Amino acid sequence: MSTRPAGHKAIIEAAREEFSEQGYGATSIRNIAKRAGVSLSALYYYYKGKQELLVAILDDGLDAYFGACDAALRAAGDDPAERLEALVTATVRFRIEHPVKSSIVLTEGRSLEPEHLARYRRNEERGTRQFREVIEQGLADGVFLTPYPDDARRTVIAMCNAIAQWYRADGEVTPDELVERYVSLALTVVEYRPRSVRKAARS
Numbered sequence: 340m341s342t343r344p345a346g347h348k349a350i351i352e353a354a355r356e357e358f359s360e361q362g363y364g365a366t367s368i369r370n371i372a373k374r375a376g377v378s379l380s381a382l383y384y385y386y387k388g389k390q391e392l393l394v395a396i397l398d399d400g401l402d403a404y405f406g407a408c409d410a411a412l413r414a415a416g417d418d419p420a421e422r423l424e425a426l427v428t429a430t431v432r433f434r435i436e437h438p439v440k441s442s443i444v445l446t447e448g449r450s451l452e453p454e455h456l457a458r459y460r461r462n463e464e465r466g467t468r469q470f471r472e473v474i475e476q477g478l479a480d481g482v483f484l485t486p487y488p489d490d491a492r493r494t495v496i497a498m499c500n501a502i503a504q505w506y507r508a509d510g511e512v513t514p515d516e517l518v519e520r521y522v523s524l525a526l527t528v529v530e531y532r533p534r535s536v537r538k539a540a541r542s
Contacts, residue, residue, distance in 0.1 A: 347385065350375045350377060350392070351396060354389075354393075355443060357370055358443050364450065366389065368382065368383075397448070400440035400443060401462045403437065404433050404441075407429045407433050408425075412469070419473055419477035420526060420531055423473045423522075426470060427521050427525045428522060430496075434503040435508075437503075438503045441502075442503050442504070445503060467492070474491060484532055491528045491530075
């Protein structure tokens with residue numbers, strides 16, 4: 340049986356919105372409780388304060404993001420171009436569909452206290468590693484030709500992450516169009532050349 344109150348989800352959602360709108364430092368625990376419709380004593384009974392709420396929110400956002408990436412990679416097969424496409428697609432869609440979760444994960448890690456920061460850094464490395472491994476596989480297979488794999492990786496991750504800051508659902512670009520654009524950009528950045536294309540160029 341869960342030890343969380345009936346309003347647990349409301350507390351988390353209220354904290355998430357407050358952190359997104361005001362920033363962690365400017366958010367008050369009183370405003371979180373008011374927004375969630377619970378008393379301060381009820382909030383403090385289950386969460387010791389803002390830091391514990393931030394940790395819960397970051398864990399939730401990271402678990403959801405990595406779950407989406409893992410599912411995409413399982414469906415992609417072994418081809419590195421398809422695996423890069425899968426990662427970019429999962430990241431772009433997550434940033435579009437969960438802008439508040441994404442924004443907090445991407446901006447509020449700096450607000451973590453030392454005892455929580457190490458785990459957050461490990462999750463950052465996990466995100467870096469999944470792109471690095473795909474790019475290294477493409478280089479080893481001879482289908483990615485970039486001489487700058489680390490810069491390519493940083494570029495792809497940065498452009499996908501930035502979507503959470505500027506994308507608007509009522510804008511001119513649909514999610515499917517944005518995914519197609521960003522997959523094309525990512526494959527360009529890593530200098531993807533299918534074997535058939537390279538063979539034709541040499542003949």
